[in-house]
Amino acid sequence: MDANLHTMSNLFAQLGLPADPAAIEEFISRHRPLGNEIALYRASFWTDSQRSFLKEEIIEDADWAGVIDELNGRLR
Template sequence: MDAMHTLPQLFAQLGLPSEPPAIEAFIAAHRPLAGDVALYRAPFWTPAQRSFLKEEIIEDADWAAAIEELNARLH
């Protein structure tokens, strides 16, 4: 199994700026996400980003840890 991915790698995979200051700015701009809103249902994702996030969490794929970290930081 591949090593777990990092938050910067997740941002790059989503087509977003992946430098730490850009990640912090994204999180600051989009939090807090309402507690009852699943990360992939947040309104700021593109359809492709939403699909990727949903599929990776459902499959508990090697992206899951980074997605869960992002989820926690946005909520």
């Protein structure tokens, strides 16, 4: 699958979070800065299922990895 099909809104919807642009910006503002020593999926603000999804997609370098990397950068 083409990684370009996954947007930040798609990722937030997949994670079960509000996915409109204002909600995404509010989430990022509320949770940044995330320390560089903390892997994104280990951040305390994720649920167990969100954490599992993020970890699996990153480890497998799956088609969600690009937008997850974008979120990771925005949270730093």
